[in-house]
Amino acid sequence: xxxxxxxxxxxxxxxxxxxxxxxxxxxxxxxxxxxxxxxxxxxxxxxxxxxxxxxxxxxxxxxxxxxxxxxxxxxxxxxxxxxxxxxxxxxxxxxxxxxxxxxxxxxxxxxxxxxxxxxxxxxxxxxxxxxxxxxxxxxxxxxxxxxxxxxxxxxxxxxxxxxxxxxxxxxxxxxxxxxxxxxxx
Amino acid sequence: xxxxxxxxxxxxxxxxxxxxxxxxxxxxxxxxxxxxxxxxxxxxxxxxxxxxxxxxxxxxxxxxxxxxxxxxxxx
Numbered sequence: 291x292x293x294x295x296x297x298x299x300x301x302x303x304x305x306x307x308x309x310x311x312x313x314x315x316x317x318x319x320x321x322x323x324x325x326x327x328x329x330x331x332x333x334x335x336x337x338x339x340x341x342x343x344x345x346x347x348x349x350x351x352x353x354x355x356x357x358x359x360x361x362x363x364x365x366x367x368x369x370x371x372x373x374x375x376x377x378x379x380x381x382x383x384x385x386x387x388x389x390x391x392x393x394x395x396x397x398x399x400x401x402x403x404x405x406x407x408x409x410x411x412x413x414x415x416x417x418x419x420x421x422x423x424x425x426x427x428x429x430x431x432x433x434x435x436x437x438x439x440x441x442x443x444x445x446x447x448x449x450x451x452x453x454x455x456x457x458x459x460x461x462x463x464x465x466x467x468x469x470x471x472x473x474x475x
Numbered sequence: 476x477x478x479x480x481x482x483x484x485x486x487x488x489x490x491x492x493x494x495x496x497x498x499x500x501x502x503x504x505x506x507x508x509x510x511x512x513x514x515x516x517x518x519x520x521x522x523x524x525x526x527x528x529x530x531x532x533x534x535x536x537x538x539x540x541x542x543x544x545x546x547x548x549x550x
Contacts, residue, residue: 321540323540324540326540327536327537327539327540330536331532331533331536331537334529334532334533334536335529337525339532340528340529340532341528341531341532341535341536352535352539381539382535382536382539383539386536386539386540
């Protein structure tokens, strides 16, 4: 199973219903803040960091705190964990800005190395990359499961330039398969 | 996305409305998860506490990563 930041990159690169290639400049197309937040959320799910409400003077803020510095085994997550551990007490927004630098490219490179993103060789065009259909389908399937089968017209919107926020919320909602929307609790 | 050239005013409005609906659905799903976590069904106390804290943390991080309201998405 891919991590959240990997999935964010993948979903950004392969809109539904269209075969699309990219020319190797992921930072232009991928929300680096979404990827950075995905790294943080993955660390929350791995029980390595938590968000803590901190009050300093009259100002309160939500800070990321490390609760377990043990490596996760994922190099990019561990790099983020190390950085978080060496400078505690920064706000979520500040860490997202910090971790955003280079995140899309790093995950893009990883997906290429894993062959989840592959050079497009059809038609002799080797400039771009295409995403693995099965991986994208699995991500989309999980999102749909959470949102109770959104209409096809709605799902097509994920590929538009206005879809970043949508993707973000829906994507992370989909991370909780234990409680599908509408299920009895 | 930069190569999309099929946008029209009506399509942009439809996109925006669809986006808002999906945002609401996504947020609702996360809040429902938090409610489920708080119910503690079938779990130990520490697991329940962690699930609640994790749900709060994820919501906070997600909000911090949201683009400005006037932003248009990933570009």
